[in-house]
Amino acid sequence: MEINNSQITVMSVRIDNSEGVVTAYLQGELDHHAAKGIREEIDESLERLRPSTLILDFKNVTFMDSSGIGLVMGRYRTMQLLNGKLVVKNASLHIKKVMRLAGLDRLAEFE
Amino acid sequence: MEINNSQITVMSVRIDNSEGVVTAYLQGELDHHAAKGIREEIDESLERLRPSTLILDFKNVTFMDSSGIGLVMGRYRTMQLLNGKLVVKNASLHIKKVMRLAGLDRLAEFE
Amino acid sequence: MRPVNIMKVNFLSRSANESFARVAVAAFIAQLDPTVDELADIKTSVSEAVTNCIVHAYKDGIGEIYITVKIYENDKVSVTVKDKGCGIENIERAMEPMYTSTQGGERAGLGFTVMQSFTDRLRVKSRLGFGTTVIMDKKLGKKSVARGT
Amino acid sequence: MRPVNIMKVNFLSRSANESFARVAVAAFIAQLDPTVDELADIKTSVSEAVTNCIVHAYKDGIGEIYITVKIYENDKVSVTVKDKGCGIENIERAMEPMYTSTQGGERAGLGFTVMQSFTDRLRVKSRLGFGTTVIMDKKLGKKSVARGT
Numbered sequence: 001m002e003i004n005n006s007q008i009t010v011m012s013v014r015i016d017n018s019e020g021v022v023t024a025y026l027q028g029e030l031d032h033h034a035a036k037g038i039r040e041e042i043d044e045s046l047e048r049l050r051p052s053t054l055i056l057d058f059k060n061v062t063f064m065d066s067s068g069i070g071l072v073m074g075r076y077r078t079m080q081l082l083n084g085k086l087v088v089k090n091a092s093l094h095i096k097k098v099m100r101l102a103g104l105d106r107l108a109e110f111e
Numbered sequence: 112m113e114i115n116n117s118q119i120t121v122m123s124v125r126i127d128n129s130e131g132v133v134t135a136y137l138q139g140e141l142d143h144h145a146a147k148g149i150r151e152e153i154d155e156s157l158e159r160l161r162p163s164t165l166i167l168d169f170k171n172v173t174f175m176d177s178s179g180i181g182l183v184m185g186r187y188r189t190m191q192l193l194n195g196k197l198v199v200k201n202a203s204l205h206i207k208k209v210m211r212l213a214g215l216d217r218l219a220e221f222e
Numbered sequence: 223m224r225p226v227n228i229m230k231v232n233f234l235s236r237s238a239n240e241s242f243a244r245v246a247v248a249a250f251i252a253q254l255d256p257t258v259d260e261l262a263d264i265k266t267s268v269s270e271a272v273t274n275c276i277v278h279a280y281k282d283g284i285g286e287i288y289i290t291v292k293i294y295e296n297d298k299v300s301v302t303v304k305d306k307g308c309g310i311e312n313i314e315r316a317m318e319p320m321y322t323s324t325q326g327g328e329r330a331g332l333g334f335t336v337m338q339s340f341t342d343r344l345r346v347k348s349r350l351g352f353g354t355t356v357i358m359d360k361k362l363g364k365k366s367v368a369r370g371t
Numbered sequence: 372m373r374p375v376n377i378m379k380v381n382f383l384s385r386s387a388n389e390s391f392a393r394v395a396v397a398a399f400i401a402q403l404d405p406t407v408d409e410l411a412d413i414k415t416s417v418s419e420a421v422t423n424c425i426v427h428a429y430k431d432g433i434g435e436i437y438i439t440v441k442i443y444e445n446d447k448v449s450v451t452v453k454d455k456g457c458g459i460e461n462i463e464r465a466m467e468p469m470y471t472s473t474q475g476g477e478r479a480g481l482g483f484t485v486m487q488s489f490t491d492r493l494r495v496k497s498r499l500g501f502g503t504t505v506i507m508d509k510k511l512g513k514k515s516v517a518r519g520t
C-alpha cells in the first residue's frame with residue numbers, strides 16, 4: 001500500500017440547483033462529526049427549493065461510516081414527503097459496501 | 112490545511128550510475144527506522160562504483176528528521192575519502208531547514 | 223499469544239476526535255502493509271465504536287475513550303474501544319440491525335452491524351453505569367511482519 | 372489553564388512506530404487547522420523525541436513510550452514525550468548541538484537542536500535509571516478553535 005501523510009479532511013458540501021433538480025456535492029470524510037452540518041445545509045435547500053430530485057454526489061467523499069447512512073436515509077424520507085426521488089451518484093466501492101448494509105441500494109437510485 | 116488520509120510511506124532508494132556519477136533517488140519518509148536500510152544500499156554502491164560524484168535526490172522525500180542529517184554527513188565523509196563531492200538535489204524547504212541546522216549547506220553542494 | 227506490537231491511545235469524547243481515532247489506528251496498522259480495503263474496513267469499524275462512545279456512552283457530557291491496538295505475528299489485529307459511560311442494558315437488542323436508542327432518526331442503528339460485517343469477530347462487554355468495551359479482531363490477508371528494532 | 376482537548380498514546384519502542392507517532396500527533400492537532408510548515412515542525416520534533424527513546428533510553432531492549440498532546444484555547448499545543456529508560460546524566464551536555472553518546476557517527480547529535488528550533492519552548496527532565504521527559508510547546512499562528520460536541 002502506498003500512503004503518505006497525517007490527515008483530516010474537513011467535510012464540506014456545495015449545492016447546485018437547476019430545474020427542480022438539487023445536487024449536493026459532498027466532499028471529505030462523512031462521519032458523525034461532519035454529518036450534522038452537512039445535513040442542515042442540505043435540508044435548508046430542500047425546504048427552500050422543494051426539488052423533484054435530490055442528487056447526492058459522493059465523488060469526493062473519502063470516508064463514510066453509518067452516520068452517512070443516517071444522512072442518506074433521512075434525505076430519502078424528506079424526498080418521499082416531497083413526492084420526489086433520491087439519486088446517489090459516484091459512490092466508491094467502500095461507500096457502496098456501507099450503504100448496502102442498510103439496504104440503501106433498494107431505496108435510492110444509484111448512478 | 113487540506114489533508115486526507117492515514118499514512119506511512121515505506122522508504123526506498125533507486126540507484127543510478129553513469130560515468131562516475133552515482134545518483135541515489137530517495138523516496139518516502141527519512142527517519143531513523145528508514146535510514147539504516149537506505150544507508151546500507153547507498154554505501155554498497157559507493158564501495159563498488161567509487162564514483163567522483165554522489166547525488167542525493169530528495170525530490171520524493173516527504174519527511175526528514177536529524178537521522179537524515181546523519182545519513183548525509185556520513186555520505187559526505189565517504190565522498191571525501193574518495194576525493195569526490197556530494198550534491199544534494201531537490202530538497203524541499205522543510206528538508207533544507209533541517210539540513211541548515213547542521214550546516215550541511217556549507218558541506219554539500221545544493222541544486 | 224503475545225502481541226508483537228501494542229499501541230494504546232486515549233482522548234476526550236469530542237466529535238472532532240472521531241477522525242483522529244481512525245487515523246491513529248490506521249497509522250499504527252500501516253506497518254502490516256494492509257490493503258486499501260482492509261484499512262477502510264478497520265477505519266470504518268473504529269469510527270462506529272468511537273462514535274458510539276460519544277453519542278451514547280457519554281451522551282450527557284465529555285468522558286474518556288480508550289483504544290488499544292494489538293498486532294500479532296500472523297497479521298492478526300485486535301482493536302479494543304472502551305468507555306466508562308452509561309453502559310448497555312440489553313446487549314443483544316443493541317446489536318440488532320437497525321436498533322437505535324436515539325430519537326430523531328439520524329442514527330441508523332447500524333454501528334454494530336458495520337463492526338460485525340467489516341471485522342472477523344466482534345465482542346461487546348458492558349455493565350450498566352460502568353461502561354462498555356468493544357473488541358474487534360481482523361486478520362489481514364497479505365503476508366508481512368512488523369519490522370524494526 | 373485547562374486544555375480544551377487531550378490525547379494520550381503509548382506504544383513500544385520499536386522503530387516501526389516512529390512514523391506512527393508522528394502521524395498520531397499530527398492527526399490530533401489537525402483540528403487546529405495548522406499550516407503545512409507548522410505540521411512539519413511538530414512532526415519533526417516528535418520524531419526526534421521518539422527516536423531518542425528508541426535509540427538511547429531503551430538502547431538495550433524494548434520499553435514503552437508515552438506521548439501526551441494537549442490543545443489549549445489560544446491554539447497552543449503542548450507535546451510531552453516520556454520514557455522509563457536509562458535517563459540522561461548530564462542534560463546540559465546532552466542538549467549541546469552535535470553532542471551524541473552514540474558511536475559510529477550515524478547520529479548527528481542534533482535531535483535536541485531540532486526540537487529547540489522547531490518549537491517555542493523545550494523542557495527536559497531526566498533521572499538516571501528512571502527515564503526522561505521532554506515537553507515541547509508550540510503556539511500555532513492561525514486563528515481557529517477545536518470544534519465539536
Ligand SMILES: Nc1ncnc2c1ncn2[C@@H]1O[C@H](COP(=O)(O)OP(=O)(O)O)[C@@H](O)[C@H]1O
Pocket residue numbers: 066270274275277278279280305307308309310316317321322323324329330331332333334335354
Ligand atoms: N458505547 C456505548 N455505550 C452505551 N450504549 C451504546 C454504546 N454503543 C452502542 N450503544 C447502544 O446500542 C445501540 C445500537 O448501536 P449501533 O448499532 O451502533 O447504532 P446507533 O449508534 O446508530 O444507535 C445504540 O443506539 C445505543 O443504545
Ligand SMILES: Nc1ncnc2c1ncn2[C@@H]1O[C@H](COP(=O)(O)OP(=O)(O)O)[C@@H](O)[C@H]1O
Pocket residue numbers: 177419423424426427428429454456457458459465466470471472473478479480481482483484503
Ligand atoms: N530519551 C533519552 N534517554 C536517554 N538519553 C537521551 C535521551 N534523549 C537524548 N539522550 C542523550 O542525549 C544525547 C543527545 O541527543 P540528541 O541531541 O537527540 O542527539 P542524537 O540522538 O543524535 O544522539 C544522546 O546522544 C543521548 O546520550
